[in-house]
Amino acid sequence: MGNKNERLNIIKSVVSEELIGSQEELIKHLEKRGVKATQSTLSRDFKEINISKVSHPDKGYVYVLSESLGNEVIANTANLADAILSIKFSHNLGVLTTKSGYASAISVIIDGRKNKNILGTLAGDNTILLVLSEQAKRSDILDFLSSIFPDLGTLK
Numbered sequence: 001m002g003n004k005n006e007r008l009n010i011i012k013s014v015v016s017e018e019l020i021g022s023q024e025e026l027i028k029h030l031e032k033r034g035v036k037a038t039q040s041t042l043s044r045d046f047k048e049i050n051i052s053k054v055s056h057p058d059k060g061y062v063y064v065l066s067e068s069l070g071n072e073v074i075a076n077t078a079n080l081a082d083a084i085l086s087i088k089f090s091h092n093l094g095v096l097t098t099k100s101g102y103a104s105a106i107s108v109i110i111d112g113r114k115n116k117n118i119l120g121t122l123a124g125d126n127t128i129l130l131v132l133s134e135q136a137k138r139s140d141i142l143d144f145l146s147s148i149f150p151d152l153g154t155l156k
Helices: 004-017 023-032 041-048 103-112 138-147 151-154
Strands: 051-056 061-063 084-090 093-098 120-124 127-132
Touching: 004 023, 004 041, 004 061, 041 051, 041 093, 051 103, 084 120, 093 103, 103 120, 103 127, 103 138
Parallel strands: none
Antiparallel strands: 051 061, 084 093, 093 127, 120 127
């Protein structure tokens, strides 16, 4: 199959229907549907269709469409607060430090809540960069984060 749009739609379908924990696993599912893809192609596709990896209680981490993150993921954020180690601010930037491997899942949840004071996030393995609006107050950001991650109060 050479059609990129078809491949992207099939990836969305597989990720929506199955608990996929690795790119190798996704490649096998795609092959069953007649799609050949490499890991580098998948990485580019994930960025284009906004796929993230989030914590799953039974499987560790699984891929999800960021747009499909519903209340079931967001409602289960109290345990993720333990993964947030620190937050520091510099002008209109905030830097959240997390336990290794948690930054992406936490970032997806923050972005999903759409706060007017946070223009966007950028996540690595254990660090999240918060780009804040010019009028954002640190106290408002901390209150917002505490509303998502109730056990976060220790960082205030």
